[in-house]
Amino acid sequence: MNLPIGELSRRTGVKVPTIRFYEQIGLLPSPPRTEGNQRRYGKPEVERLNFIRHSRELGFEVEDIRELLEMAASPQASCHQADSIARNHLTEIDRRIASLTALRGELNRMVEECGHGRICDCRIIEVLADHGECVTEHAH
Amino acid sequence: MNLPIGELSRRTGVKVPTIRFYEQIGLLPSPPRTEGNQRRYGKPEVERLNFIRHSRELGFEVEDIRELLEMAASPQASCHQADSIARNHLTEIDRRIASLTALRGELNRMVEECGHGRICDCRIIEVLADHGECVTEHAH
DNA sequence: CTTGATCCTCTAGTGGCTAGAGGTCCTAGA
DNA sequence: TCTAGGACCTCTAGCCACTAGAGGATCAAG
Numbered sequence: 536m537n538l539p540i541g542e543l544s545r546r547t548g549v550k551v552p553t554i555r556f557y558e559q560i561g562l563l564p565s566p567p568r569t570e571g572n573q574r575r576y577g578k579p580e581v582e583r584l585n586f587i588r589h590s591r592e593l594g595f596e597v598e599d600i601r602e603l604l605e606m607a608a609s610p611q612a613s614c615h616q617a618d619s620i621a622r623n624h625l626t627e628i629d630r631r632i633a634s635l636t637a638l639r640g641e642l643n644r645m646v647e648e649c650g651h652g653r654i655c656d657c658r659i660i661e662v663l664a665d666h667g668e669c670v671t672e673h674a675h
Numbered sequence: 676m677n678l679p680i681g682e683l684s685r686r687t688g689v690k691v692p693t694i695r696f697y698e699q700i701g702l703l704p705s706p707p708r709t710e711g712n713q714r715r716y717g718k719p720e721v722e723r724l725n726f727i728r729h730s731r732e733l734g735f736e737v738e739d740i741r742e743l744l745e746m747a748a749s750p751q752a753s754c755h756q757a758d759s760i761a762r763n764h765l766t767e768i769d770r771r772i773a774s775l776t777a778l779r780g781e782l783n784r785m786v787e788e789c790g791h792g793r794i795c796d797c798r799i800i801e802v803l804a805d806h807g808e809c810v811t812e813h814a815h
Numbered sequence: 816c817t818t819g820a821t822c823c824t825c826t827a828g829t830g831g832c833t834a835g836a837g838g839t840c841c842t843a844g845a
Numbered sequence: 846t847c848t849a850g851g852a853c854c855t856c857t858a859g860c861c862a863c864t865a866g867a868g869g870a871t872c873a874a875g
Contacts, residue, residue: 614794
């Protein structure tokens with residue numbers, strides 16, 4: 536286990552520049568280097584990076600992940616905080632789903648009502664302009 | 676109708692710096708100025724900005740809006756392109772909703788299984804640390 | 816010892832704004 | 846007419862989470 540960054544990338548599915556970026560923002564600790572200044576990683580880094588990747592896939596923000604990582608490192612502590620982070624995130628997801636669903640409805644209506652004729656009869660443009668007529672553009 | 680930027684902002688619900696930003700990226704034409712170099716807007720700008728705001732609320736990207744505005748300006752043209760933009764956007768929204776819904780399921784399971792005890796028994800941390808693949812899709 | 820894949824650092828760009836500094840203009844009231 | 850203070854101006858930098866590219870060094874196989 537003395538992996539160069541490309542191998543770490545392959546094993547975790549996180550792109551190389553992203554790994555370096557995570558190091559830069561302090562999400563991944565700086566690993567030891569070879570004499571020629573190249574990063575070499577061990578098993579703990581693979582695990583930590585997988586944790587990060589999985590959290591990002593679930594939509595947690597970097598600041599959340601920082602906290603979650605700290606918690607994961609102190610197994611005797613209460614998990615109340617982790618629960619709270621996850622619950623807040625769940626609420627946010629629900630909010631986003633609701634908002635997107637409403638949007639979907641409006642978009643769908645818009646598309647279905649489009650008569651495929653000319654712009655001046657197009658419901659899409661009409662809805663966006665939010666008044667009965669076609670919008671007139673002014674050159675600039 | 677010779678509105679200063681703050682009044683345009685009030686009438687459209689678009690913040691002042693955002694209006695200036697839209698001008699900078701060429702979404703809104705540069706309006707005439709007073710002798711003292713302050714912007715003055717007329718009715719067409721109010722309408723155009725409302726169009727932009729409404730489009731943004733529906734999640735269209737600036738490049739899409741640019742095209743939609745152009746189309747709106749040529750009322751005799753076919754609305755095929757507007758339809759296509761809107762349909763693509765709808766597909767994208769559907770993709771996002773599906774992805775968020777899957778996520779919601781996983782998060783919910785995670786939170787429900789958390790025993791509110793110590794970190795070392797916490798399902799949240801455990802799931803995040805897990806090497807197994809639960810989610811394959813990215814949360815945009 | 817050479818080749819070429821991989822690695823390094825650094826800067827800048829992405830989208831769609833938002834914040835702040837430091838200064839000018841406009842307008843209503845005294 | 847003066848003045849106060851709110852609204853306006855430009856410019857730069859910051860946000861998030863990366864991504865792209867330049868220009869060069871290192872590593873491992875043959």
